[in-house]
């Protein structure tokens with residue numbers, strides 16, 4: 001059946017994505033390619049359309065977090081290099097082989113398990129070996145790598161296609177951790193080469209890394225957030241020229257004349273100080289419009305910033321439009337992104353919510369349809 005959707009949507013500006021890709025490419029050495037991080041549904045922007053757009057601009061290496069995310073891309077016909085950052089869990093080996101997916105190998109156990117299945121099928125699987133150069137999360141520590149290398153070089157079912165690590169503090173430009181991680185990474189790479197393993201791909205840098213720190217040995221950089229217009233850290237505000245890709249918009253469902261003293265929304269945490277005109281939008285915290293915006297969020301309507309009044313509900317939010325001229329039901333309010341030359345960025349949300357723009361974008365709910373603005 002054909003019917004119009006609830007008028008709340010996230011506009012995805014693919015031209016802005018391409019602009020941000022160029023910024024990432026400009027930040028890398030010319031010898032490096034971009035491995036675009038499109039995990040978590042491309043940070044909430046839609047993995048398939050984002051990947052296709054980046055493909056059209058020449059990107060042919062992509063990283064996701066899970067097997068399921070990789071399969072979504074394969075099923076959409078994307079046959080480029082796909083790296084699964086989260087590794088290969090027990091029982092998933094066959095799927096990696098069938099769909100030609102590359103797992104990161106995070107430990108001895110998964111290396112041996114993948115090798116057994118590859119050998120059993122008379123195949124080889126390309127993998128990226130991940131080392132922990134200081135992130136303190138997953139991957140081989142130096143001593144673990146040293147102990148494992150003799151055995152690793154004998155595993156005929158694996159091709160060590162890539163060697164990688166992840167940076168913990170690259171968003172802080174004065175941190176010594178990154179230089180220590182870079183040094184450690186190169187030491188471990190050398191250990192690998194000494195046993196005759198020479199991975200074709202070497203990669204360390206995320207958005208912050210590629211924008212602030214070089215890596216002359218690297219063949220790839222793995223940006224995520226900067227592709228979507230989010231800053232990798234406060235230090236990058238003046239260094240990067242990024243454009244917002246996601247714009248969250250909703251149309252006014254009701255206009256209400258509220259008399260002075262009336263309470264608005266759950267708990268009556270807002271009481272009208274004077275007679276007011278209040279717009280009700282069909283969007284709420286179930287859509288990713290965080291409840292912490294109660295009484296302090298903002299929208300843009302007709303070039304005016306309008307404040308949220310009362311608590312954000314699961315499906316509704318109220319804003320004061322008393323000072324907006326000619327407001328009417330159906331007018332479009334922008335809660336995230338740009339409108340009329342004004343911007344409420346993912347980083348603005350993040351500062352207000354005490355989080356990072358990564359989480360802001362990922363939390364825009366599934367029930368918010370994504371509308372893709374063509375490249376033009």
Ligand SMILES: Cc1ncc(COP(=O)(O)O)c(C=O)c1O
Pocket residue numbers: 037085166205206207208222223224225226232
């Ligand atoms: C292993 C790995 N590489 C690259 C990235 C991309 O990082 P960013 O979004 O900061 O560019 C991530 C994101 O969390 C990651 O986990």
